[in-house]
Amino acid sequence: MPTVKSDTLSLRSEQDIVNVRQVVRKLAQECGFSLVEQTKMVTAASELARNTVTYGKGGDVLWEMLTEGLKKGLRLSFVDAGPGIPDLELALTDGWTSGGGMGLGLSGAKRLVNEFEIETAPGKGTRVTILRWK
Amino acid sequence: MSMGNVERIAILRMGPFLLVTIQVDMHDQLALTLQDDLTAKIEKTGAKGVLIDISALDMVDSFIGRMIGNISSMSRILDAHTVVVGMKPAVAITLVELGITLAGVRTALTVERGMNILRAAIADQTDQLEADDADREE
Numbered sequence: 001m002p003t004v005k006s007d008t009l010s011l012r013s014e015q016d017i018v019n020v021r022q023v024v025r026k027l028a029q030e031c032g033f034s035l036v037e038q039t040k041m042v043t044a045a046s047e048l049a050r051n052t053v054t055y056g057k058g059g060d061v062l063w064e065m066l067t068e069g070l071k072k073g074l075r076l077s078f079v080d081a082g083p084g085i086p087d088l089e090l091a092l093t094d095g096w097t098s099g100g101g102m103g104l105g106l107s108g109a110k111r112l113v114n115e116f117e118i119e120t121a122p123g124k125g126t127r128v129t130i131l132r133w134k
Numbered sequence: 135m136s137m138g139n140v141e142r143i144a145i146l147r148m149g150p151f152l153l154v155t156i157q158v159d160m161h162d163q164l165a166l167t168l169q170d171d172l173t174a175k176i177e178k179t180g181a182k183g184v185l186i187d188i189s190a191l192d193m194v195d196s197f198i199g200r201m202i203g204n205i206s207s208m209s210r211i212l213d214a215h216t217v218v219v220g221m222k223p224a225v226a227i228t229l230v231e232l233g234i235t236l237a238g239v240r241t242a243l244t245v246e247r248g249m250n251i252l253r254a255a256i257a258d259q260t261d262q263l264e265a266d267d268a269d270r271e272e
């Protein structure tokens with residue numbers, strides 16, 4: 001999967017979450033996503049960016065525009081060095097939250113993309129990667 | 135839409151109703167402030183209805199979705215009706231897939247229809263009150 005271009009954005013504040021939404025919107029448009037596809041990717045990004053800021057104590061998002069043949073795709077990796085997720089299965093359950101949210105960020109984001117992967121370990125931080133193809 | 139430094143969203147009063155038009159990509163604190171401001175204003179003005187226009191919003195995630203749900207339940211407790219108008223189809227499709235149903239939140243496609251829903255809700259309530267009064271007088 002050749003990478004067309006990529007960059008990293010910092011995720012430390014609420015304003016950074018808004019910024020990520022706007023950058024992802026532009027990239028999704030560049031990939032030729034339909035309006036619904038754009039909205040799904042932006043919404044998933046917003047959920048994961050908020051998790052990085054609130055639970056991960058801040059981190060980064062790496063975005064990569066990919067091609068495979070004529071297909072274009074957008075991959076986002078949300079990375080933090082926070083506390084990690086002790087029980088991943090529980091965290092991925094619809095409605096489960098440790099913090100008073102709606103508990104739909106991880107499970108919902110997973111439904112909104114084509115590929116979804118989490119690497120996490122207690123005390124070692126969390127990396128959530130999503131990918132959506134045009 | 136990069137008006138990120140807006141600290142408050144305006145709430146307009148129109149007769150017995152409060153009107154909110156969300157025109158910025160809200161950061162979380164802005165959404166929470168709006169929720170608090172609206173609740174305070176319903177209490178202060180005794181407003182009977184709240185209309186929230188989200189036609190400019192390109193995205194509603196679980197945080198904003200929760201805010202909309204909260205506003206609706208809090209206004210119900212304060213005896214006011216809430217209608218959310220103008221949700222874009224792409225936003226609605228995404229919300230459902232995210233898992234947010236906005237159960238109990240009334241929605242309408244346009245501001246005009248939203249206002250009609252609020253007027254009708256208030257008229258029903260007034261009718262009911264008059265009927266109750268009439269019962270008591272008998």
Ligand SMILES: Nc1ncnc2c1ncn2[C@@H]1O[C@H](COP(=O)(O)OP(=O)(O)O)[C@@H](O)[C@H]1O
Nearest residue numbers: 051055056091097098101102103104105106126
């Ligand atoms: N980056 C992260 N670091 C640590 N814990 C996380 C992270 N992301 C998610 N979690 C945990 O997973 C739970 C579920 O996340 P989510 O589905 O987004 O729901 P919510 O944000 O509403 O709590 C969170 O409550 C939190 O305990």
Ligand SMILES: [Mg+2]
Nearest residue numbers: 047051101105
């Ligand atoms: Mg979350």
